[in-house]
Structure formats: C-alpha cells, structure tokens
Amino acid sequence: MIGALVTLAVLGLVFGSLLAYAASRFRVERDPRVDEVQDVLPGANCGACGYPGCGGLAEAIVDGRAPVDACPVGGPAMWESIARIMGVELTTDRERMVAKVRCFGGTLCSDAFRYRGIEQCRAAALVQKGPKACPSGCLGFGDCVAACQFGALRINRYGVAEVDPERCTGCGKCVQACPRQLIHMVPAGKKVHVLCANTVRGAKVRKMCKVGCLGCRACVRACEYDAIQVDNNLAVIDYAKCTECGACAQKCPTKVIEDAGRQLHPRAVHEAAGREAAS
C-alpha cells in the first residue's frame, strides 16, 4: 500500500517537473493582442472575412495580413476598437453594406409549372431552371434564410425573401446561397433601390410579372444626376451618383423602384392586387 503511494508520488513528481520544464523551455510567444482582438470580434465565425473564423481573422489582423476593418459584420464601431488595440488610426472609406433582394415578384410573378420536389431554391432551380415564369424571380424556398446566421432574412407574406437591414451584418452568405444571384450588397444608408433583376424584354416581362422592370427608361429620363442606367433591359442604380431624390421611383410605371424615404415600394402593388381580389 505504502509502496504504491510512494511510487505514484515519485512518478508524479518526475513527470510533473518534466512538463514544467517543457512548458518554460518550449514556450510559444503569443501576442496578447490576438486575444484582445478576438474578444472584440463578433464571434459568429461566419467566414465573411475569408479567414477561418474570428480566431483566424484576429491572428491575421495582429500579423498585419488583414486590415483592421476586415470584418464586415462588426461595423465602424468595432473597427474603431480594433484600431485602438492595434494602436493605429482607423482610416477607412468602407461603408456599411447590407444585402438587398432584387425581386419583389412573389405571388405577382406567375408560375410556369407546379413544382413538387425538395423544398430548397437550389433544388427547384434545377428543374427546368425553376418553376417561376420569370428567370430572375425569387423562388421563395428560403435558401438565403437558412444561410443567414443573424436572422436578418425571411420569406415575407408575398412569397419573396426580404432583408431586415437593421439585423443584416453584410456578411454576404445569402449572396452565395441564392441560386439565381438575386441578392447583392448595397450601401446601408441608401434608400432607393431597383427591386428586379430581370433582363428579359419588357413585353415578355409584362406577361410573367406585375412588378418587373420593363427597361422602359422612364427612370433614366427622370434622373437629373445620371445615376440610373438601363443595361440589358434592366435599370441599375449607380449608388455613387444617386442623391436619393426619388424621381425615378415616382416615374416607374411598374413601381419596381423602392424609395424608403418616401414610402414608395412594390409592396403597394401587392396590396392593391390583394384589395382587388378581396372586392
């Protein structure tokens, strides 16, 4: 009994001192700032920065491989704290970006056929390129909703994906998840957006969707700042030039241009259609 105790105690002492020696002899110097930066980072490990999780980015920032504003999720306040930890001045022209779904067709976009299969956009998109009549219509199964770690996306009552700009962190995961490439990143502050991605000619658009861009150029004529162009039958806003005067949204015959400042939104077309159906 005593022998066993003594043996164990001696063994413990020997191995313990070996470990203690190894710990001091082979110690890896770690920059304390890595932990500090990692504490400030959001900790979602979403991968939007391109590094393997927040830990990977923290190391990259401290090593100088990544800029202090590399994390799109945190936003300016967080970049500021990282800059303080790193002891540098925050010089960034990086704007906060949020995701925008370029479709508001949903129930007003007709179906080409009845789809019965796996309820995922990427699966539906493989069958005859998707059950919507419009080749750029939101399929509404919510692959983007599943991809969003921040709860910023939902399929709204009209059957289209919609981003909550307050919750959106700009990580861009939804952009990759959409099989139809309908989601793009826009400056968070901007209020005027074209909610359509359809490049089909106007006459055909009318047949498939009530809130589709016809490429009629009414918006181009209305814009005094050369900030909206029709390219390949689709109106596209140049956010650098846009002053948010809202003239384009006012003139759009299909009301497909959103102007959040003046409460103009294709949602109104859905509501009008709903009222018509009810009466």
Next chain:
Amino acid sequence: MAAKTFSGGVQVPHYKELTEHLPIREGPRPTEVVIPLSQHTGAPCEPTVRRGERVLVGQKVGDSEAFVSAPVHASVSGKVVAIEPRPHPLGGEVLAVVIESDGEFAVHPEVKPLGPLEELSPEQIKRMLRESGMVGLGGAAFPTAVKVSPPEGKHIDVFLLNGAECEPYLTADHRLMVEHPEDVVLGMRALMKALGVGRGIVCVEDNKPDAIEAMKKATMPHSELEVAVCRTKYPQGSEKQLIKAVLGREVPPPPGLPLDVGVVVNNVGTAWAVARALTTGLPLVERVITVTGPCVAQPANLLVRIGTPFSSVVDFCGGFASAPAKIIMGGPMMGVAQRGLEVPVIKGTSGLLLLPEEDALAQQPQPCIRCGRCVEACPMGLLPLLLAAYAEQGRFEEAESLRALNCMECGSCSYICPARRPLVHAIRVAKADIMARLRARRK
C-alpha cells in the same frame, strides 16, 4: 445461354405494350419549325442564315468551329422568320432559327448520297458524320463525329450497338430494329469503319424477341457482327452497365470513359440515322420518337422532323385522351419534365410521355429508414442515402468525397426507395454545386 446482366439496377414495369407493335409512321408536317442552335453536348452553334432568307431541307442553318459540337440543319423548306431565343426542352430559352414552312419540303441541291460504304474511307465517314450534325440519339446527344475519333493511343477493339432501350414506355429503337434491321446494320458498319474496329455486338434486352430475331438475321452475312441478349433490367442501356454485362469489362470511374477499356457504344437510333445519311445524303433533320402514355389518344412511333413543336406531335396523335399532369421528354426514369408543349422536338428527343395525375403524383417523402435498398439498386455502387442526406444539408464536400459525380442519375434509388425520398434530385443538387466549384477552380 443465360442472358447477360450487371450488378445493381431495378426491375421496372415497362409499359411498352402501348406502342411496341405499332409500325413507325411519318409524323406531322409542321407549318413552322424551331431549330435550337444548341441540341447537343458541346459548344452551341452560331446561325449561318439570316432572317428572311429562304432555306431548303437539309441546308445548314447553324454551325460552330468547336471540335465538340454539331451543326444544325433546316428540316423544312421555307423562310427564316426569326432568329431569337425560344423555350428549349431542357429548360430556359436558347437561340433558335425559326423557319416557316412553304409546304413543299424541297430538298437542298447539295444533298446527295455519298456512295456505297465499301468505297468510303474512314476520314470521309467522319466528315460526313460531322457535316450531317450527327449526335447520339439515345438522349445525351453527344456528337458522333467526336465519339468515333478517339484520342491517340486509345485502342478500340469492340463496338457495341446499344439496343437495350431499358427506359419504360419507349419503343423507337425497338421498332427500328424490327422494321429496318438492314439499315441499322449498315449504319453500325459505317461507324465501325470510321473507328477501324473489327468486332461489333448488337445488344438487345430479352423483352424484345422480335428485335433479337430481326437483328440476328440482318447480322448473319457479316462475320464480324454478333447479337448479345441482355436480361431485361433497368438501366441496362447505360453505357457502363452494357459494357459490364456484355464484355465483363469495368469502365474506370469518371473521368474514365468506355474508350479506356477499348469500347465505343452507340445507339440503335444513331446507327439508323447514319445509314439514312449515307443512303440519302440528308443530314440529321428527322428522327423516330415514341409518343405515348395514358393521356395520348393514339400512342404512336413517329418519324418526326427536328423542330416540330410538341403540340403538333400530340395533335397528330389525336390530342389528349385526358388532361396530362406531367409531360416528359424521354422516358419516365431519366426523361426531362416539361413546362408545356410549346417546345420543339430536338435531336435528343427519344419520346414524349404524357402522364395523368395519378401516375405523376409525387408522394410525400418519409424519413429514411436505412433499409439500404438504394445501395443495392445503385448500379454505380454508390451510397445514395448518404449522398442525398449530405446534399440536403448542403455538405457538398462530403458528398464529393463519396463520389457524387459518379452518379449518372438513372433514378434506380428514387424508384426503389420505400420512403419515397427524392434521392436523385438531392444528388443532382450536390453534383451541380460540385461541378460549379470545379469550374471555378479551373478558371
């Protein structure tokens, strides 16, 4: 001798009785044809005619410089009324040449028979295959001229003529073997001559005794040809399964091809079309299709001009017997569900199947019970249940490591699954993602 077969696969009811005894008839004479500029595997064609131009039957209307491509030709004589994107049976819209028929079906003066096969060199045959826009008529529409030009260093010793026609409902190849066995043999010999192969085997499933009989008789005068009888099992008509059954050779996994084991496989329909091109000089402007299913008033095997709208074909067969719930181009196992009947017959159209609601009903999938029947059924030796589960969870890299790309989408797993899980559909999702990443990496 026991019929030859492969491992895996499923027994499917074949429903061929609707059309298997009906002789091939001349199909509708369309007033307008839509010739898509992409009907084949490979690079799409550029139009070679202009709007307003008058064209004749057999005149080239689209061609490409690419090696893997096949030109397209006018199937009627008349005026080119439009060159614009039109709905395509494989989904979306594809640039197409639209020709309004003048009802005369006047043939282009350059369309002349090439002369007897004995006097043609392999190079001449290959050029003819390319110029006539010949593609594999089994469904994948791979350019035949490319298929008979194996890369340097690959020695081909056997040619297989695929007459298995294992898809339920389809009988076009069956009827060709019964009605035109000599032409099928002529086309087969032409393809073999182009390849320089000395041994050819016609492979037929044992549910077509009359076709076996006819092919045996037609191959009799040619000592280099024989007929192999395969057991009726789906997917016997798949290249790799056919090679395994008839020759016992195993094609290596992708990018392995039949020519890696010294084999080239071509379809009965292709051989017949090659014979037609040889004897008449006409390029590939028509093909035999089976129009069938419970919703067709008079099911038929028809010789149809490429570009004929599906709607004209169905009207020609007496219209609907009852309203179809599902329209499929091809067979029920691997065919492509259609948006409607406004699309044209293309080179790869082997049939048109109209199914009623009760046959088209997709049942509610139940959870996987891990019975393993999909594993037994998979002719490629894959694990469909795991591939599908990974695909549905978006774990595509794991699906890739389980060889998702080896899946040929034959549908045996989905057919056999007692829980009615959409296995092939899920695997297709994974394959699409894996292929997209491979393409991105290559760039």
